[in-house]
Every structure is written in structure tokens, then in C-alpha cells.
Amino acid sequence: MSLASYIGCNVQLQVNDSESEELIYIGACFAGDEELDSVRKYQFSTPFVYEVSSHWGIEITEYINEDTLNESKQKLLELCKIMDKYLQKGDYFELYSCWVGEERDKRVGKVILPIYGFNIDQLVLPEKTLVRFEK
Numbered sequence: 001m002s003l004a005s006y007i008g009c010n011v012q013l014q015v016n017d018s019e020s021e022e023l024i025y026i027g028a029c030f031a032g033d034e035e036l037d038s039v040r041k042y043q044f045s046t047p048f049v050y051e052v053s054s055h056w057g058i059e060i061t062e063y064i065n066e067d068t069l070n071e072s073k074q075k076l077l078e079l080c081k082i083m084d085k086y087l088q089k090g091d092y093f094e095l096y097s098c099w100v101g102e103e104r105d106k107r108v109g110k111v112i113l114p115i116y117g118f119n120i121d122q123l124v125l126p127e128k129t130l131v132r133f134e135k
Helices: 031-040 067-088
Strands: 005-011 048-053 092-099 110-116 129-134
Touching: 005 031, 005 067, 005 129, 031 048
Parallel strands: 110 129
Antiparallel strands: 005 048, 005 092, 092 129
């Protein structure tokens, strides 16, 4: 199984090549159309949904190894920088990570954060948590 991360937003985004070497990019990796449709329907409040690829999803908990934890923190900060370019003041984007095939499952939590200014070292984002980042 693979941990996938998805974003939902109200604007169309540029999708990157699946062979990108970037730390994080917007484009397909693990999920297909069925998973994107499910996460749109069951988790997000936005019309546009994308997989955020990095060859592993974003999860920030005490239960993952330190290297994966630090990489997830870097990915999240980079994602906020990317999305800042697309969003206007008052806009938001949503983030949701889960195991592929579990997009319809009940959420374990919901968090609302500013796109900048949160303390990444105090943040806990387990799988199946919806995070709304507001600009």
C-alpha cells in the first residue's frame, strides 16, 4: 500500500510531469481517477483535486521515523509556498493524506491553519486528517 496526499482548491493548477525530481510536485503518482473522484466527493469542499506527489504522502506524527518526519515537514512547507502563488487573499486549499483506497473512509480530524506562520515543529498531521490552509 502507498500513502497518498491530495490537495483540493478552487483554482486550476499546473500539473507536473510524473518523473519530476522535485521534493514535491502536483501530479499523478499512486492515485488514479477513481481515487481522485472519491477524495473530492468524501473529503474536500473544492472543485479541483490533485495528487501531491513525492513518492510518499505527507504525514507528521511521532509514529514515523525521523527521516520521513523531517521530509514530510519540508514537503508541507514547500507545498504552502507553491500554493501561495495560486491563491489570493481570502482563498484556501485543503490537504488530505490517506492510504490509496481509503479515500472514502471517515476522517480522524480536521485542522484549520494559516498558509504561513504555523509552527511546523508543533504540528501533528496523522493520515485521514483534513487540513485547510487559509491565506
